[in-house]
Amino acid sequence: MTLAFKPAETFRKDFTYRNSEAGILRFPFPFAEDTYMYSVNIEPHLPGGPSPAYDHAFDVDEHYVAECKERAIVLAEDPNRCKVLPHMTEAQWDTLELIMESFAKDYPEHFSLQKNGTRWSWENRPLGLKDSFTFGDLSSLPYEPFEYITRQAQGDFTLQDQRDNNLFVDGGMVTTQADWSLEFDIGMTFHEWHGPVPLAHQLGVFDRALKFLLRLQYGQPVRRLNWTMTINPRLDTSPENYPVWGPDRNTVTPENVAQKVHLRVELQTLFRLPRSNAILFGIRCYLASVAELARVEKWRKRLHRVLRDLPPELEDYKGLTRYRKLVVDYLAPFDDGAPLSRGPQPDQTIL
Amino acid sequence: MSGPKLNLRVRSIEPLSPLLKRFELEMADGGEVPPFGPGAHLRFNLQGDHQRWKNAYSLVTPPTERRRYAVIVRRVEHSRGGSAFMHETVKPGQILEASVPANLFPVSQIARKHLLISGGIGITPFLSYLAAFKSKAAGYELHHFCRAKEAEIFGHLLRDHESSRIHIHAGTEFNLSSVLSSQPLGTHLYTCGPEGLMDLVLDTARTHGWPASKLHSESFGSAHMGGAPFIAILKRSGAEIAVREDQTLLEAIEEAGFEPTNLCRGGACGECLTRVLEGEPEHRDHYLDEGERASNCSIMICVSRAKTNRIVLDL
Numbered sequence: 001m002t003l004a005f006k007p008a009e010t011f012r013k014d015f016t017y018r019n020s021e022a023g024i025l026r027f028p029f030p031f032a033e034d035t036y037m038y039s040v041n042i043e044p045h046l047p048g049g050p051s052p053a054y055d056h057a058f059d060v061d062e063h064y065v066a067e068c069k070e071r072a073i074v075l076a077e078d079p080n081r082c083k084v085l086p087h088m089t090e091a092q093w094d095t096l097e098l099i100m101e102s103f104a105k106d107y108p109e110h111f112s113l114q115k116n117g118t119r120w121s122w123e124n125r126p127l128g129l130k131d132s133f134t135f136g137d138l139s140s141l142p143y144e145p146f147e148y149i150t151r152q153a154q155g156d157f158t159l160q161d162q163r164d165n166n167l168f169v170d171g172g173m174v175t176t177q178a179d180w181s182l183e184f185d186i187g188m189t190f191h192e193w194h195g196p197v198p199l200a201h202q203l204g205v206f207d208r209a210l211k212f213l214l215r216l217q218y219g220q221p222v223r224r225l226n227w228t229m230t231i232n233p234r235l236d237t238s239p240e241n242y243p244v245w246g247p248d249r250n251t252v253t254p255e256n257v258a259q260k261v262h263l264r265v266e267l268q269t270l271f272r273l274p275r276s277n278a279i280l281f282g283i284r285c286y287l288a289s290v291a292e293l294a295r296v297e298k299w300r301k302r303l304h305r306v307l308r309d310l311p312p313e314l315e316d317y318k319g320l321t322r323y324r325k326l327v328v329d330y331l332a333p334f335d336d337g338a339p340l341s342r343g344p345q346p347d348q349t350i351l
Numbered sequence: 352m353s354g355p356k357l358n359l360r361v362r363s364i365e366p367l368s369p370l371l372k373r374f375e376l377e378m379a380d381g382g383e384v385p386p387f388g389p390g391a392h393l394r395f396n397l398q399g400d401h402q403r404w405k406n407a408y409s410l411v412t413p414p415t416e417r418r419r420y421a422v423i424v425r426r427v428e429h430s431r432g433g434s435a436f437m438h439e440t441v442k443p444g445q446i447l448e449a450s451v452p453a454n455l456f457p458v459s460q461i462a463r464k465h466l467l468i469s470g471g472i473g474i475t476p477f478l479s480y481l482a483a484f485k486s487k488a489a490g491y492e493l494h495h496f497c498r499a500k501e502a503e504i505f506g507h508l509l510r511d512h513e514s515s516r517i518h519i520h521a522g523t524e525f526n527l528s529s530v531l532s533s534q535p536l537g538t539h540l541y542t543c544g545p546e547g548l549m550d551l552v553l554d555t556a557r558t559h560g561w562p563a564s565k566l567h568s569e570s571f572g573s574a575h576m577g578g579a580p581f582i583a584i585l586k587r588s589g590a591e592i593a594v595r596e597d598q599t600l601l602e603a604i605e606e607a608g609f610e611p612t613n614l615c616r617g618g619a620c621g622e623c624l625t626r627v628l629e630g631e632p633e634h635r636d637h638y639l640d641e642g643e644r645a646s647n648c649s650i651m652i653c654v655s656r657a658k659t660n661r662i663v664l665d666l
């Protein structure tokens with residue numbers, strides 16, 4: 001499929017972000033069953049799966065150009081959204097190499113990478129960029145390598161150093177986060193960082209996930225999905241900006257609920273980086289309004305069931321308390337209670 | 352887990368001594384070799400006439416080199432294993448299969464100084480360390496132990512590095528305690544070589560108050576993959592499956608045409624939990640708790656094996 005970018009879409013003020021029909025059908029819908037429970041749903045990040053969003057190491061979709069512009073706006077207002085500690089320089093080059101090589105291989109019509117030893121030439125056609133630089137030489141790029149390349153990628157990224165049998169968040173580009181802050185979290189350990197998730201700690205989820213990640217091998221990335229809901233297609237729901245987006249939650253009415261409330265899915269990917277032995281954590285955010293998702297028969301029924309039966313502590317943690325019932329009421333008439341196929345796939349190819 | 356595979360062509364073989372050979376390898380398709388960091392190794396799948404071996408060798412090339420890899424192989428005396436195969440059968444031009452580089456012995460990114468202590472062929476991971484330290488101008492000190500007759504060979508391997516930082520001890524007096532007690536704050540210690548040497552170094556360091564977080568030792572960590580072969584019996588179908596030493600129980604079951612549920616393939620998610628009807632599991636997962644392990648009623652087939660020759664599974 002050739003990608004038609006939508007560079008004029010916005011994620012703030014007038015919120016013109018929309019998914020095309022193809023965009024809706026490729027949405028990485030997170031619910032494989034009618035109920036949801038937190039688990040270590042980590043699997044190998046291999047091409048393929050119930051959505052084309054899993055086909056490549058880093059998914060590029062119709063929102064690519066608009067998301068890169070949104071990132072530039074956030075960074076212009078708050079340059080601290082990108083920070084890397086000094087001992088992570090090697091990991092910065094690892095990240096640049098991984099993303100450039102993946103983009104050039106997976107989307108050759110949009111990106112190309114020429115190498116002549118350590119002299120590299122990079123072309124990003126959707127963003128109209130062309131740069132030559134020396135791999136390993138910080139002075140040869142307009143930004144530090146991690147910032148340079150993550151300004152050209154969708155989703156947030158953090159860099160984890162591994163030491164003392166733990167992982168430390170020692171760098172990141174965080175402009176599209178669901179309510180957590182890089183400023184606050186930098187230098188934290190894995191457990192501190194995941195601190196507030198209810199139930200997960202009791203289930204030992206993080207101990208197991210950490211042990212697993214400490215052994216993550218180069219060339220064998222893994223992925224998992226997480227989800228929450230956001231009012232309006234707003235990418236930047238950071239704690240720093242709470243005054244801007246917090247009040248949105250009070251604007252949902254039975255009339256606008258389907259347009260305003262968005263399911264926010266994070267495709268989280270973890271890559272062991274070869275030179276630094278650090279771990280790159282990609283947090284790619286996908287947004288679709290309840291109205292868009294309701295165009296898929298299976299999804300409108302399943303979303304209804306999952307939200308209707310969500311445990312109260314998760315409702316609270318995900319911040320859905322004010323409007324969950326409105327969404328459930330909106331979806332209820334579409335759900336005849338008929339059994340649905342297992343798995344998250346849409347079970348239809350046109351809308 | 353067995354990850355992506357590389358086809359590597361042997362470019363050249365250089366004998367360094369009667370027991371040591373250096374192999375240079377390049378991608379069979381002519382492309383760049385995947386990047387790696389200091390301390391990484393390659394695991395080769397060596398296919399002999401009647402036997403297969405999985406041998407891991409440290410990469411000794413500078414991590415910046417993308418045209419080729421090199422490894423040094425010591426011929427294990429009186430052995431007919433993978434090292435003998437490498438020394439006697441492998442010829443230039445031959446294609447060998449290896450997994451992409453893995454690193455179980457990485458360099459600390461926050462160390463102010465690196466203290467390296469190696470013995471014999473245990474020098475190999477440090478050859479990539481030294482190349483990396485050189486390009487970063489990092490502080491280090493290397494002590495290498497070897498037999499007198501091999502001192503010259505190792506001296507030759509280390510010739511490109513600052514001689515004031517490199518100490519080869521071939522039967523000469525050496526005071527480990529004084530080296531370990533006189534390091535500046537922020538020094539990390541790495542050791543690789545015969546087990547006796549590594550134990551001595553680590554024990555002495557602990558006695559001198561070194562914290563565990565600053566001690567690093569190389570173990571090729573085959574813990575996850577291989578182990579003694581055994582037979583798995585799937586109760587429901589009656590299938591008898593021979594699990595080879597170089598594959599996981601899950602891989603062997605899949606090879607036999609079954610598709611047990613699994614997800615992470617690394618012992619963390621719990622998906623592949625299987626009931627054990629007979630036999631004793633050797634648990635290697637992070638999922639089961641102590642009680643569940645001790646009861647021997649369950650096994651995570653993606654990583655765990657059997658202690659007994661035979662294990663019967665509810666599959």
Ligand code: FES
Pocket residue numbers: 612613614615616617618619620621622623624636638651652653654
């Ligand atoms: S597949 Fe996840 S524990 Fe075995």
